[in-house]
Amino acid sequence: MTLFAIENLSVDVPGRRLLDGITLNLPEGQVIALIGHNGSGKSTLLKVLARQVAADGRIAFEGRPLSDWRPRDYARRLAFLPQTTPPAEGMLVRELVALGRYPWHGALGRFGPRDHEAVAAAMQECGVEPFADRLVDTLSGGERQRVWLAMMVAQQAGTLLLDEPISALDIAHQVEVLALIRRMCHDQQRSAVIVLHDVNMAARFCDHIVALKRGRLAMQGSPAELIRPDALHAIYGLPMQVLMKDDGTPVAVPA
Amino acid sequence: MMTPTRLWLPLSAALAAGLWLVAAMQALPWAEWPGLPMRPEAMSLDQILLGFGLMPRGVIALFAGAALGLSGAILQAVLRNPVADPTTLGISSGAQLALVLATILAPELLAQGRWPVAMTGAGLAAGLVLAIGARRAFAPVTMVIAGMLVGMTAAAIAAAATLAQGQYLLSLVIWNGGSLVQQDWSGVRVLALVLLLGGLGAAALARPLRVLSLGAEGASGLGMNVAAVRLAAVALAVWIAASVSAELGMVGFVGLAAPALARTLGARDMMQVLALAPLIGALILSVCDGAVLLVAGTSGEMFPTGALTGLLGGPLLIWLLPRLRGSTPPGTEAAEGPAPRLARPGRLLAALAAGLFAAVVALVWIGRVPGGWAVLDWQSFRDFLPMRLPRLVAAASAGAALAVAGAILQRLTANPLASPEVLGVSGGASLGFAAVIFAAPAPSALMLNAGTMAGAVLALALVAAFASRREMPAERILLAGIAVSALASSVLSAIMAVGDARAWAILGWLSGSSSAVGLGGALGLAAVSLLLWASALAARRWLGLLPLGAGIAGGLGLPLRTARLALILLAGVATGAATVFVGPLSFVGLMAPHLARRLGLARPEHHVTGAALIGAGLMLAADFGARMAGFPYELPLGLFASLIGAPWLIWMMMRAGR
Numbered sequence: 001m002t003l004f005a006i007e008n009l010s011v012d013v014p015g016r017r018l019l020d021g022i023t024l025n026l027p028e029g030q031v032i033a034l035i036g037h038n039g040s041g042k043s044t045l046l047k048v049l050a051r052q053v054a055a056d057g058r059i060a061f062e063g064r065p066l067s068d069w070r071p072r073d074y075a076r077r078l079a080f081l082p083q084t085t086p087p088a089e090g091m092l093v094r095e096l097v098a099l100g101r102y103p104w105h106g107a108l109g110r111f112g113p114r115d116h117e118a119v120a121a122a123m124q125e126c127g128v129e130p131f132a133d134r135l136v137d138t139l140s141g142g143e144r145q146r147v148w149l150a151m152m153v154a155q156q157a158g159t160l161l162l163d164e165p166i167s168a169l170d171i172a173h174q175v176e177v178l179a180l181i182r183r184m185c186h187d188q189q190r191s192a193v194i195v196l197h198d199v200n201m202a203a204r205f206c207d208h209i210v211a212l213k214r215g216r217l218a219m220q221g222s223p224a225e226l227i228r229p230d231a232l233h234a235i236y237g238l239p240m241q242v243l244m245k246d247d248g249t250p251v252a253v254p255a
Numbered sequence: 256m257m258t259p260t261r262l263w264l265p266l267s268a269a270l271a272a273g274l275w276l277v278a279a280m281q282a283l284p285w286a287e288w289p290g291l292p293m294r295p296e297a298m299s300l301d302q303i304l305l306g307f308g309l310m311p312r313g314v315i316a317l318f319a320g321a322a323l324g325l326s327g328a329i330l331q332a333v334l335r336n337p338v339a340d341p342t343t344l345g346i347s348s349g350a351q352l353a354l355v356l357a358t359i360l361a362p363e364l365l366a367q368g369r370w371p372v373a374m375t376g377a378g379l380a381a382g383l384v385l386a387i388g389a390r391r392a393f394a395p396v397t398m399v400i401a402g403m404l405v406g407m408t409a410a411a412i413a414a415a416a417t418l419a420q421g422q423y424l425l426s427l428v429i430w431n432g433g434s435l436v437q438q439d440w441s442g443v444r445v446l447a448l449v450l451l452l453g454g455l456g457a458a459a460l461a462r463p464l465r466v467l468s469l470g471a472e473g474a475s476g477l478g479m480n481v482a483a484v485r486l487a488a489v490a491l492a493v494w495i496a497a498s499v500s501a502e503l504g505m506v507g508f509v510g511l512a513a514p515a516l517a518r519t520l521g522a523r524d525m526m527q528v529l530a531l532a533p534l535i536g537a538l539i540l541s542v543c544d545g546a547v548l549l550v551a552g553t554s555g556e557m558f559p560t561g562a563l564t565g566l567l568g569g570p571l572l573i574w575l576l577p578r579l580r581g582s583t584p585p586g587t588e589a590a591e592g593p594a595p596r597l598a599r600p601g602r603l604l605a606a607l608a609a610g611l612f613a614a615v616v617a618l619v620w621i622g623r624v625p626g627g628w629a630v631l632d633w634q635s636f637r638d639f640l641p642m643r644l645p646r647l648v649a650a651a652s653a654g655a656a657l658a659v660a661g662a663i664l665q666r667l668t669a670n671p672l673a674s675p676e677v678l679g680v681s682g683g684a685s686l687g688f689a690a691v692i693f694a695a696p697a698p699s700a701l702m703l704n705a706g707t708m709a710g711a712v713l714a715l716a717l718v719a720a721f722a723s724r725r726e727m728p729a730e731r732i733l734l735a736g737i738a739v740s741a742l743a744s745s746v747l748s749a750i751m752a753v754g755d756a757r758a759w760a761i762l763g764w765l766s767g768s769s770s771a772v773g774l775g776g777a778l779g780l781a782a783v784s785l786l787l788w789a790s791a792l793a794a795r796r797w798l799g800l801l802p803l804g805a806g807i808a809g810g811l812g813l814p815l816r817t818a819r820l821a822l823i824l825l826a827g828v829a830t831g832a833a834t835v836f837v838g839p840l841s842f843v844g845l846m847a848p849h850l851a852r853r854l855g856l857a858r859p860e861h862h863v864t865g866a867a868l869i870g871a872g873l874m875l876a877a878d879f880g881a882r883m884a885g886f887p888y889e890l891p892l893g894l895f896a897s898l899i900g901a902p903w904l905i906w907m908m909m910r911a912g913r
Contacts, residue, residue, distance in 0.1 A: 086802070090596055108793060135596065
């Protein structure tokens with residue numbers, strides 16, 4: 001099944017073309033990484049998929065054109081986390097996670113038993129129960145990122161879009177957060193599209209990698225297909241060497 | 256430089272010269288013009304009027320415009336802020352306030368000339384705004400919001416002082432509008448000197464400023480003393496602007512327009528902007544003054560040119576807004592440290608409500624009589640109730656409405672400085688009021704109310720149209736509101752410059768009055784406030800999501816455009832209703848939501864409710880103060896509220912954003 005069917009997608013800002021004629025199908029039920037150099041358009045593509053940026057071209061999500069979805073229906077099927085999470089002034093962890101129920105109850109609907117269940121399950125799944133009654137802004141970076149993930153989980157969406165979710169974390173928390181995302185997807189048949197800077201993290205935690213270069217699709221495939229010196233050279237324009245770890249997974253380093 | 260420059264500059268110069276010549280020819284045919292050197296004793300009256308009135312006026316327009324353009328260009332360069340200028344940073348208002356206060360409190364200070372006084376006021380205002388800006392990494396939009404707030408506060412205090420002194424200060428009202436009328440060549444000589452010294456200083460600072468355009472870290476990495484260069488450049492710009500203020504009064508927005516136009520005409524480099532801005536500034540002011548001369552003729556030459564440049568400034572600021580790029584580094588608009596959070600906010604809210612009720616009862620019961628205080632017995636209580644209750648109910652309702660509007664706007668923009676005073680609604684309301692005063696010979700209260708509401712709605716529609724045009728960051732919406740306020744206040748100063756009884760009626764209303772309200776009006780206002788509070792509660796989930804930004808709120812399926820429009824409309828109606836009663840400046844809409852938050856009311860529904868109760872209480876306190884402080888005379892209510900609010904506001908901004 002196709003998650004996103006993208007056809008001839010372009011995004012222009014005055015004086016520059018950010019995305020240029022991208023045609024691409026993203027598969028369902030997989031963890032997909034978007035990689036590329038700075039300014040390659042990977043974040044823009046993610047924002048287009050999240051309907052945060054307007055674009056020319058045709059995009060269908062789960063077989064329906066993007067423009068046909070009503071905002072709350074879309075949010076029930078798809079959750080988006082921007083690169084910089086805003087300060088949640090004066091908000092408790094429990095309250096922030098509960099905001100993920102907005103697509104279900106709307107502005108005036110009752111916060112019912114199903115909403116309570118979804119919030120409790122999301123907090124458990126992301127392991128944020130221990131600090132449920134603390135202020136979000138007092139948490140450490142890794143804890144806070146898990147809280148925002150819990151909010152997305154409470155949304156009960158089948159698809160997660162994440163824009164560089166690990167860019168502000170140390171390496172231990174990077175692994176922790178990506179492992180959590182991977183587990184969430186594989187255990188619950190969710191799909192995820194993640195913008196990542198680190199090609200080795202992408203290879204280790206993702207099933208499918210899409211590489212952009214200067215606003216165009218450079219290549220896509222499994223980690224094994226992309227973590228090769230010639231492919232990486234084509235994507236980043238830099239000679240790369242691929243080493244093998246003991247367990248057989250490849251690791252790319254600048255040559 | 257680009258071709259448009261070559262085309263536009265000579266064209267505008269020709270236009271300015273032509274306008275002035277037409278005015279001069281009307282005054283005196285060319286054949287009778289005085290020859291050089293001009294000797295007054297040998298000249299006719301018309302020749303003197305031309306040689307010592309119209310001629311220096313034409314020259315001073317050029318010099319003042321050039322000086323303001325230079326000042327604006329320096330400020331924009333040193334602050335790396337394309338919307339900085341002496342008006343938007345509160346510098347001109349500071350000079351104005353200092354002059355008003357000196358005229359009232361210590362006229363002997365002015366014996367040394369207006370310049371030192373104006374300079375002190377301008378310097379203090381600039382220092383205050385820069386101190387606020389320094390705590391927020393000089394983020395351009397924050398700086399301008401702080402500057403405009405300081406300017407509005409200064410204007411409020413100046414209005415209070417003017418009102419207290421009656422006719423005595425009428426000349427200052429004219430001065431506020433920036434009249435270019437001249438009696439001799441002395442002003443020209445002073446400004447020529449200022450322009451010369453300022454130009455030399457700017458030339459000396461040009462290279463350091465260019466290095467500074469890399470940013471503070473980059474510049475100090477290149478071995479520059481960043482603080483010294485910043486101080487020198489700001490001091491130079493403030494000195495130039497204060498000199499113009501002392502000589503001519505408030506000539507708004509030339510310093511904003513000139514560098515902006517210079518950039519539009521193709522000046523890419525900072526040096527080119529510094530060189531071109533004075534030229535363009537001179538032409539702008541010249542053309543404006545020429546237009547004033549043409550329209551008003553020599554007879555109505557008291558119409559201040561500064562009011563006309565102010566009229567251009569508001570739209571210009573709005574036009575510039577979408578062109579601001581990357582102006583606000585993330586996090587710089589955040590509030591000060593974590594506010595506390597109550598575990599049981601219900602108790603606090605109940606206590607506030609009980610306190611409010613007790614205050615209303617107590618305020619009806621006690622009052623000041625000649626020679627002391629009096630607690631009413633039962634009979635007098637019943638007699639006084641119909642007199643005192645309406646104004647208490649109206650004051651409390653207006654305070655609550657403003658507070659709800661403020662809470663909505665602060666949550667909508669995630670900016671603790673947002674308030675209805677800033678959204679331009681109050682300014683629009685004042686314009687509506689003024690329009691009715693001038694259009695109808697003897698306007699009834701109903702007509703005045705309708706006019707005020709219409710003005711508020713119009714200003715609101717303007718800001719809302721701007722906000723809905725595209726995905727606009729919330730603080731830009733705020734700045735659009737400020738631009739509308741600036742436009743309104745310049746129109747008002749133009750109206751006031753006429754200086755007859757109607758101007759005093761407006762000035763009186765501007766400072767807010769609660770004495771005229773009847774029971775019907777008070778209950779109506781109370782009903783409006785209750786309705787607004789209920790609507791805000793209904794929108795509580797929007798109010799909880801919106802502070803998290805467009806990314807999160809939109810990702811959760813919140814209809815951003817609808818929600819923003821609805822909330823802006825709600826805030827606008829609340830402000831319009833309250834403004835009819837308390838006048839446009841009270842700062843209750845700023846203070847009450849902030850106080851509620853600091854008291855630990857975190858969730859939207861508690862925050863809004865607490866803010867409404869606190870706002871009502873603040874306005875009751877202001878009403879009590881206004882009635883008691885000057886007994887047996889009543890001070891204007893809104894004025895009293897703003898005198899409480901202004902120091903609070905400045906204190907809050909000084910400690911915000913750590």
